[in-house]
Amino acid sequence: MKNVKLKLRHKKDMSYEILIHKGIAKKIPTYLKDNKIGQKYAIITDDFVAKSFGESLKKSIKNKGIKSEIFKFKKGEISKNLSTIEKLATEMVEKGFTRKDAIIALGGGVVGDAAGFLAAIYMRGIPYIHVPTTLMAMVDSSIGGKTGVDLEAGKNLIGTITQPKTVFIDIDYLKNLPEKQIRNGLAEVIKYGAIGDKKLFKFIEQNIGKIFKKDSETLNFIITRSVKNKVAIVKKDEEEKTGFRIFLNYGHTYGHALERMSGYKLLHGYAISIGMVLANDIAVKKGIIKEKVAERIKNLLKKAGLPVTTIKKPAMKDLIGDKKREDEHINFILVKKIGKAVIYKERWK
Template sequence: MAETVVTVGLGDRSYPIRISSGLLAKIGFDLRQRDIGTKYGVITDDTVAELYGKQCLQSLESAGLRAELITFPHGEANKHMETVAALASELAQRGFDRGDALIALGGGVTGDITGFLAAIYMRGIPFVQVPTTLLSQVDSSVGGKTGVDLPEGKNLVGVFYQPKAVYIDTDVLHTLPLDELQGGLAEVIKYGVIHDADFFAFLKKNKDAVFALQQDVLTRLIARCCEIKAWVVEQDEREGGLRRILNFGHTIGHAVEAASDFQLIHGKSVAIGMCAAAKLAVRTGCLAEQDACAIQDLIERYELPRSIPAELDRQLIKKYLLNDKKTIAGRVFYVLPEAIGKVMITNQVSAHDVDAVITCPV
């Protein structure tokens, strides 16, 4: 199947998102043409290293590029400053300098950590994204958001730092656990709700093909998400306004994820957050009940959770909401749907409505 390329247009910092089956084996050749770094540090977690570390190194070395694999323990629980510091020390000990570059090989945690590390090591070295989960392919690898978590909340420390390229090999999704595939599909559904009603309908129609990982459907799905995100980032790179629409489902979702001590994966937390946002939208009068039901039904169709687990502490969720990085002067910003394909951004949601949605059992 022919390769699909989506461009993130940011002037002299523009970069391609290449999408294709079997792309991992071709990365080295493409990087050699781009001349991004003298030596490459492939940053990955210990799980992905076992699956794709050797293949990535072989791709680089066969193109005549020097590369070294550097790993860290997998999981959101390791997405913190100590991991970044340990990786930076490893780079220094191995002699990486300003002429070198990093490769983020893995999911969203790896991409966020590696991007942040690249932004601060030697005051900034280039990096590229090679996302290996659906969530990172359709969302976190694109747009330049990097960062790590604090005990007080998710992604509270970070910078905007764009990659030089994104390489999406659809074949790697065949080794992705079902749980992680479903988590990525929450982000996919998000794009339909915030910007594209036709894409929302496409997802409703093609659920079986998506779960079967049919190549043509996967490529179209990933490319459309990347196109929407690229369009948003081009207009609002640093989240001054429009880019906030990408946070649909994330405000309450991040709070739920943190309250679960990250036992509930990001994508499933976002699914819960999207359902909660739809309920808030109905309560505030900006969304019709039938559209809210359509959002919840599609989330359920993709076998994602719709409600906050009963065992989670609601007061703790509220605490994390107030610590959300999008909160300003004590007011939380929410992205609320007005229709399928259209959302609004508001900080005028009452605590009473939030309480009602958070405490709602279904």
């Protein structure tokens, strides 16, 4: 017998720019012309975003002499599944999309996660760019390369870590974003503040009115600060191996279970808001956080119009679909004080 070793040690530089600027989306056609990420582009989006922004993006790309096609699916978390991926991939094949082409993920986090996943696996992988259109997608889901879809058994259980080529964050997209969706994204911004950025936390406390008025400067500040927080963590632990990335999971252990239990009707940000409060309850019980600090977090979530209670608190057994669990433990991220979090392991069997 002969053993043959296939040595594969190369690691490519996957660094990319996250461009945050009011009006930056107008520069996408020029960017595509200059950077030639693909020969043509599949604009993956949901039915709502297709109508609001997809058609005009397609037109502006065409004006630069570049071909694109829109591929859309029904909006909402309910579409974040494998059959949507299969349907989109089949349509792309039918329209002649090959490995030379690329994807533009235009929309909220559902679109970004699904389109990024499709880019990662379509003909073994093609490049993609993110154009987030919700606050949730701008502050969180478009950064860091996590892609994927849900299974009946739980959220995001199928997926990859595949980085985009560039992210275009343009607050002009937020003009008509419903208040409910602002609150949704704000839950993640409050999360960044609570786990690692006291200044951001205070800023939200003091500027909540301006956020809901969609004041440009205020929105740009919370988005940029959130992106910086996420980048700092992902940089240290891109593949979720060294343990830093798990801190982003504050509120998510309970949150994901709540989403699943609601049949994915409860918005992600709303679910993690309740999840953060439930995590704080554990932290108070274990003496990790002072009750008054837990109250401060709850008060900010309330001020942001987010829910802080549930009639159906997930039991330990409901949490075991979570990817972050270990054989006998579930990992909770608990906030110690504003801007500082710790990992806490709880036995589930």
